[in-house]
Amino acid sequence: MTILRLILADQLSHSLASLQDCDLDNDWVLIAEVREEASYVKHHKKKIAFLFSAMRHFAEELKSQGHNLHYTLYNDEDNQGSLFGEVERVCKQKNIDKVVLTYPGEYRVLTDMQSWQKKLKIPVEIRQDDRFLSSLDEFSTWANERKQLRMEFFYREMRKKWHFLMDGDKPVGxxxxxxxxxxxxxxKGMSPPQPSKFEPDAITQDVLALVAENFSEHFGELENFHFAATRDQALVVLNEFVAQRLIHFGDYQDAMVQGEPWMYHSHIGFYLNCGLLTPKEVIEQAENAYRNGDAPLNAVEGFIRQVLGWREYVRGLYWLKMPDYKSENFLEATRSLPKFYWDANTKMNCLHQCVKETSENAYAHHIQRLMVLGNFALLAGLHPDEVNEWFLIVYADAYEWVELPNVSGMILFADGGLLASKPYAASGSYINKMSNYCKGCHYKVKEKNGPQACPFNYLYWDFLDRNQEKLGKNPRLGMPYRTLSKMSDEKRQAIQSDGQIFFKALENNEEV
Structure with a gap:
């Protein structure tokens, strides 16, 4: 029997389920750069370059291990432009008897794959992705036993299961x-170390030229490409994070500094989410740093919570609730995404900096995403479809399974509280506390109303006011709603007026 084993762009792991039991003499591995996947949304140029380069390097590794490999380049004349088209073509060419796949990261891809067996008229096996630390069945069982699906409780169960940061049956500390x-x-005066950087080799240089030629209209800059493209390089990124930045990751993981997009974060989301690193090895290395006295507990626990808690949790929630989850819009948000999310032309310095750095790096750390870019989207009532598409486009670590729950659930509260217990709404004072953005801003963060006031200030109260029917009984919003109820009519009118003026300027494509 000859089996075709398809490897997707986010499945670049030698331990992948669909590569197990591979017969090197008879089976074929297919990796394909296809137009459908590169352009179903206009992904950031650096995201496409990163994935194509990582795919090509991974293919070279598979060939060196003796695999029969069919690699479809983006500009091959015979490229069918879709995953199914390439699978069908190779099945005919190689007289394939069976196709073996690993669960994809997006519902739309899985739905397509589930139709392949009928179309191809040969068996198509879709295997569970066991690189994750919680299976989908395990998460479903956990969820079915609870009225509220809070990540914190799932995280504790995962800690117990894998015995990470545990002393017997109790958590460390x-x-x-x-x-x-x-x-x-x-x-002041504290400078984070530079991120790990790699000079593009010949393979990556070819990919950069391809992307420049074929994706010139896509968002973002292609210059200064320095991402890891191989597993060995991804391990360097992990090692350097643990050695250089993990010690301060905990203290400053929520901090934002103009001109410092990378801070003390790990920058391994790129490599975890495409498969060059595995969550288990990442967690083990961080825990070892704590056990060896090289990093404090607050840093290591915070990092492990992101990988073992959030990452596993949002994947489980995504597959549990799709496809309905994608259409959730609890707050009935309808406003279109402002133009400055693409060109960074805004007088709000925090948003200008975050969009600018996103364009440059295909990256922003989680507080920039949640409390600046996401916070504005929440306060302004931007439509979830447009916000989700933007986040999926602009970040090199974004795949729908991880992006959608974070955006619809945590950022926009579009699921009505399934993921988060309250909306992550904040005024300008939070951004001022956690960053130095406000010092260089056109607006004044201390002013609450009027043309020079920070828009986050009055938009925060305007958001609470216009959503009071849906959010007023949320116990975690009791204090701000009590404050709102004590405001004078004049104050509330000023908030509404400032909001209306601001939104009118947005609708007219004026710089705000």
Missing amino acids: DKWNFDSSNRKALP
């Missing part, structure tokens, strides 16, 4: 969560 220790602004 007698606490599950050290998040309260991880909210410090970066002190």
Whole structure:
């Protein structure tokens, strides 16, 4: 029997389920750069370049291991332009008897794959992706036993299951969560180390030329490409994070500094989400740093919570609730995405900096995404479809399974509280506390109303006011709603007026 084993762009792992039991003498491996996947949304140029380069390097590794490999280049004359088209073509060419796949990262791809067996008239086996630390069945069982699907409780179960940061049956330090220790602004004069950078080799240079020629209309800059493209390079990124930045990751994981897009974050989301690194090895290395006295507990626990908690949780939630989850819009948000999300032309310095750095790097750390870019989208009532598409386009680590729950659930509260217990809404004071953005801003963060006031200030209260029917009984919003109820009519009218003026300027494509 001859089996075709398809490897997707986010499945670049030698331990992948569909590569197991591969017969090197008879089976074929297919990796394909196809137009459908590169352009179903206009992905950031660096995202496409990163994935194509990583795919080509992974293919070279498979060939060196003796695999029969069919690699479809983007500009091959016979490229069918879709995953199914390439699978069908190779099945005919190689007289394939069976196709073996690993669960994809997007519902639309899985739906397509489930039709292949009928179309191809040969067996198509879709295997569970066991690179994750929680199976989909395991998450479903956990979810079915609970009325509220809070990540914190799932995270604790995962800690117990895998015995990460545990002393017997208790968490190390007698606490599950050290998040309260991880909210410090970066002190003046403290400079984070530079991220790991790699000079593009010949393969990557070819990909960069391809992307420049074929994706010139896509968002983002292609210059200064320095991502890892192989597993060995991804391991360097992990090692350098643990050695250089993990020690301060906890304290400053929420801090934002103009001109410092990388901060003390790990920058391994690129490599975890495409398969060059595995979550288990990443967590083990971080825990070893704590056990060896090389990193404090608040940093290591906070990092492990992101990988073992959030990453596994949002994947489970995505597959549990799709496809309905994608259409959720609890707050009935309808406003279109402002133009400045693409060109960074805004007088709000925090948003200008975050969009600019996203364009340059195909990256922004999680607080920039949540509390600046996402916070504005929430306060302004931007439509979930447009916000989700933007986040999927612009970040090199974005795949729908991880992007959609974070955006619709955590950022936009579009699922009505399934993921988060309250909307992550904040005024300008939060951004001022956690960053130095406000010092260089056209607006004044201390002013609450009027043309010079920080728009986040009045938009925050306008958001609460216009959504009071849906959010007013949320117990975690009791304090701000009590404050709102005590405001004078004149104050509330000023908030509404400032909001209307601001939104009118947005609709007229004026610079705000």
